[in-house]
Amino acid sequence: YYYHRLFRGGLSPHQITGGLACGVALSFSPLIGTHILQAFGLAWLLGFNRLAALVGTLAGNPWTFPPMYFLAYHVGKDTLG
Numbered sequence: 001y002y003y004h005r006l007f008r009g010g011l012s013p014h015q016i017t018g019g020l021a022c023g024v025a026l027s028f029s030p031l032i033g034t035h036i037l038q039a040f041g042l043a044w045l046l047g048f049n050r051l052a053a054l055v056g057t058l059a060g061n062p063w064t065f066p067p068m069y070f071l072a073y074h075v076g077k078d079t080l081g
Contacts (some may be wrong), residue, residue: 002051011049019049023056028068050068 023039033037035057043053060068 015047016049016052018046019052020042020056022046022048023053024059025056026053027057027060027064028072030069030072032065 008010011045018038022043027043029035029038036054036079039053039057040050042048044049
């Protein structure tokens with residue numbers, strides 16, 4: 001059902017990949033526990049697929065959070081000085 005809804009729901013590839021990108025991008029947010037709500041809201045505002053955004057948040061998990069936060073910290077430190 002979810003495969004059909006995600007890939008064959010009459011949506012364009014742009015809408016699906018945009019939702020997925022919203023979810024992955026917001027999984028880098030340090031506000032743990034709100035990733036799903038943030039991704040859902042951003043995908044809704046931009047007109048992307050909300051289910052794909054929820055799938056995209058799976059990029060953030062206990063194995064990937066430490067490298068993601070390490071990278072985010074150093075990018076921020078180098079950017080802001």
